[in-house]
Amino acid sequence: MSTSGDEHARWRARDLAALWHPCSQMQEHRDGAPLITIRRGQGAWIEDVSGKRYLDAISSWWTNLFGHAHPRIAAAIGRQASELEQVILAGFGHPPAIELAERLLSVAPPGLGKAFFADNGSAAVEVALKMSFHAHRNQGRSRDLFVALENGYHGETLGALAVTDIPLYREIYAPLMMQPLFAPSPDAYLRGDDESAEDCALRAAEGLSRLFEQHDGRIAALILEPLVQCAGGMRMYHPAYLRAARALCDRHGVFLIADEIAVGFGRTGTLFACEQAGITPDLMCLSKGLTGGFLPLAVTLVRDALYEAFLDSSRERGFLHSHSYTGNPIACAAALEVLNLFADEDVIARNRELASRLAQASHAIAEMPQVAESRQTGMIVAFELTPDGSRHSSYPSAERRGRRAYHAALERSVLLRPLGDVLYWMPPYCLQQDELDQLADVTRHAIAVACA
Numbered sequence: 001m002s003t004s005g006d007e008h009a010r011w012r013a014r015d016l017a018a019l020w021h022p023c024s025q026m027q028e029h030r031d032g033a034p035l036i037t038i039r040r041g042q043g044a045w046i047e048d049v050s051g052k053r054y055l056d057a058i059s060s061w062w063t064n065l066f067g068h069a070h071p072r073i074a075a076a077i078g079r080q081a082s083e084l085e086q087v088i089l090a091g092f093g094h095p096p097a098i099e100l101a102e103r104l105l106s107v108a109p110p111g112l113g114k115a116f117f118a119d120n121g122s123a124a125v126e127v128a129l130k131m132s133f134h135a136h137r138n139q140g141r142s143r144d145l146f147v148a149l150e151n152g153y154h155g156e157t158l159g160a161l162a163v164t165d166i167p168l169y170r171e172i173y174a175p176l177m178m179q180p181l182f183a184p185s186p187d188a189y190l191r192g193d194d195e196s197a198e199d200c201a202l203r204a205a206e207g208l209s210r211l212f213e214q215h216d217g218r219i220a221a222l223i224l225e226p227l228v229q230c231a232g233g234m235r236m237y238h239p240a241y242l243r244a245a246r247a248l249c250d251r252h253g254v255f256l257i258a259d260e261i262a263v264g265f266g267r268t269g270t271l272f273a274c275e276q277a278g279i280t281p282d283l284m285c286l287s288k289g290l291t292g293g294f295l296p297l298a299v300t301l302v303r304d305a306l307y308e309a310f311l312d313s314s315r316e317r318g319f320l321h322s323h324s325y326t327g328n329p330i331a332c333a334a335a336l337e338v339l340n341l342f343a344d345e346d347v348i349a350r351n352r353e354l355a356s357r358l359a360q361a362s363h364a365i366a367e368m369p370q371v372a373e374s375r376q377t378g379m380i381v382a383f384e385l386t387p388d389g390s391r392h393s394s395y396p397s398a399e400r401r402g403r404r405a406y407h408a409a410l411e412r413s414v415l416l417r418p419l420g421d422v423l424y425w426m427p428p429y430c431l432q433q434d435e436l437d438q439l440a441d442v443t444r445h446a447i448a449v450a451c452a
């Protein structure tokens with residue numbers, strides 16, 4: 001008779017024989033690191049082939065918004081799949097893409113007027129970089145530099161990785177890539193002992209200003225993650241930085257690209273993070289939560305003036321960029337249902353209450369001796385682990401404390417996926433109080449194990 005453990009072992013063996021997993025050192029799995037075969041998801045939970053369940057505290061790489069297998073999104077996908085599954089978007093359109101573009105533009109920061117679809121976050125960033133460079137060219141300016149923030153992350157394709165500042169992902173490919181200018185991060189974790197988060201942000205903005213002065217007339221665009229540098233360790237910053245960056249971009253004729261791929265769709269407490277600074281970027285990249293975590297889809301929203309810079313009788317002055325599955329109808333139908341859910345269930349207001357419960361639940365963890373900082377922006381909570389609980393120290397990275405926490409949490413049925421030594425919660429919005437209690441208990445346990 002086969003047991004559920006045998007079942008899991010069989011899948012694990014087949015997985016190891018055939019799959020190469022993303023962002024992974026496969027040798028660790030060959031040496032026995034967990035490799036878990038998931039067969040279904042429901043609400044905030046995913047379930048493996050042996051029936052063991054895991055609380056998905058990271059929304060499956062920050063994609064899921066309303067829970068796994070949400071019936072309304074699943075039904076919308078089913079309806080669309082039997083109507084029109086895919087069609088070329090050049091020279092053709094379809095109702096879901098048209099309606100989605102209209103509705104995104106109606107809820108986005110005011111002033112964004114056109115939607116260009118792609119099929120993953122990195123591609124939306126590539127679109128934004130190429131568009132901003134090309135728009136300057138079309139208007140007779142030769143600007144070949146990009147500015148990005150230290151500790152920022154924008155994806156893995158060569159352009160998006162070039163404007164990323166995380167050495168673990170970037171360094172090996174550096175010889176292949178364009179070299180942007182990196183401006184100081186406004187990250188409030190780096191504030192001086194007597195400095196407020198706002199002063200720290202404004203100090204970083206002065207660094208940005210100096211960079212703009214030095215390279216005046218050569219910078220095409222500034223790209224940043226508004227309010228939270230997610231892959232860089234859920235590092236958070238004051239909205240004053242965004243206002244200062246907007247003003248500097250205006251002064252120097254630099255396009256501002258807001259990469260809201262991770263922070264969009266309510267993660268920071270507002271539908272889009274830029275709202276908290278009251279700014280409108282020139283280009284805004286969205287993906288991940290766009291389809292509620294069901295299907296790959298991305299979009300770059302742009303101002304009309306930028307779009308108009310491409311209108312011409314010459315073909316070459318058009319934006320000749322495409323991906324085969326750009327604006328896929330099924331993915332657009334999922335995204336439309338996501339927007340329906342935001343409207344029907346007043347999600348942003350409901351999330352305010354969940355955000356305050358997340359804050360409550362984080363208090364006991366914040367007091368642990370190795371937690372240097374517990375921080376929160378909306379629905380994102382992060383805990384920074386250091387040996388003595390001070391912001392001025394860190395564990396040697398070879399000790400892989402975060403990794404230890406990951407294993408300890410998995411054993412207790414919670415999926416946390418620390419970024420270095422930063423543990424964080426970015427749960428689906430359907431998280432219930434008993435699930436949050438379990439998440440907080442397991443996080444405390446995982447930190448205790450990791451820091452022992």
Ligand SMILES: Cc1ncc(COP(=O)(O)O)c(C=O)c1O
Pocket residue numbers: 120121122123125153154155156225230231259260261262263287288
């Ligand atoms: C801020 C940000 N930009 C871009 C990306 C890349 O998106 P994708 O993984 O869909 O290519 C990510 C992914 O985590 C992200 O967090």
